[in-house]
Amino acid sequence: xxxxxxxxxxxxxxxxxxxxxxxxxxxxxxxxxxxxxxxxxxxxxxxxxxxxxxxxxxxxxxxxxxxxxxxxxxxxxxxxxxxxxxxxxxxxxxxxxxxxxxxxxxxxxxxxxxxxxxxxxxxxxxxxxxxxxxxxxxxxxxxxxxxxxxxxxxxxxxxxxxxxxxxxxxxxxxxxxxxxxxxxxxxxxxxxxxxxxxxxxxxx
Numbered sequence: 001x002x003x004x005x006x007x008x009x010x011x012x013x014x015x016x017x018x019x020x021x022x023x024x025x026x027x028x029x030x031x032x033x034x035x036x037x038x039x040x041x042x043x044x045x046x047x048x049x050x051x052x053x054x055x056x057x058x059x060x061x062x063x064x065x066x067x068x069x070x071x072x073x074x075x076x077x078x079x080x081x082x083x084x085x086x087x088x089x090x091x092x093x094x095x096x097x098x099x100x101x102x103x104x105x106x107x108x109x110x111x112x113x114x115x116x117x118x119x120x121x122x123x124x125x126x127x128x129x130x131x132x133x134x135x136x137x138x139x140x141x142x143x144x145x146x147x148x149x150x151x152x153x154x155x156x157x158x159x160x161x162x163x164x165x166x167x168x169x170x171x172x173x174x175x176x177x178x179x180x181x182x183x184x185x186x187x188x189x190x191x192x193x194x195x196x197x198x199x200x201x202x203x204x
Contacts, residue, residue: 011179013174016180017186024191024194033047044140044142044147045087050200050202051150052080053102054102055122056080059079062109065115068119069115077122077123086150112172114184116169118188118189121193123161126153133152
């Protein structure tokens with residue numbers, strides 16, 4: 001099937017998403033406390049709990065929407081199980097985990113394009129993991145075995161899985177309206193994530 005993404009002068013879905021979310025991405029990164037001297041072991045645990053409170057309902061709603069275009073492996077790319085393992089390693093039992101607050105104000109995944117926009121944010125968030133993992137290992141002695149696996153959730157596969165995801169995006173035959181919906185969902189995901197982390201008082 002012919003995709004407008006390959007028409008001359010028409011931005012690809014990836015280009016549209018990058019351009020549409022760039023400012024939100026930069027703004028959120030500036031508020032994340034991973035490189036702050038104030039972040040201690042307790043702060044790290046609270047941060048990961050807040051991540052879980054967003055990722056768990058987000059992935060559930062997204063993966064159960066039935067609208068993600070074929071070709072995306074939800075089991076392979078789910079982040080919530082790794083967060084659960086990390087929180088267990090940090091001392092939380094199942095009862096405590098289940099009692100953690102969870103974000104209820106999620107973006108709307110009512111079209112395949114909206115799903116793609118949200119997935120772009122979640123997959124893109126894996127790219128800086130190796131840098132974060134090294135920082136937490138150096139400062140807090142946290143690694144993949146004691147609460148830091150989520151920071152580098154794909155490990156050595158990060159680069160390849162990102163390329164595979166970009167290829168997946170490139171295969172989607174979205175028109176201009178659908179691309180706009182993808183960007184709106186991606187922006188809503190960035191905004192929702194930042195507002196949630198803010199409400200949990202874990203941002204700078």
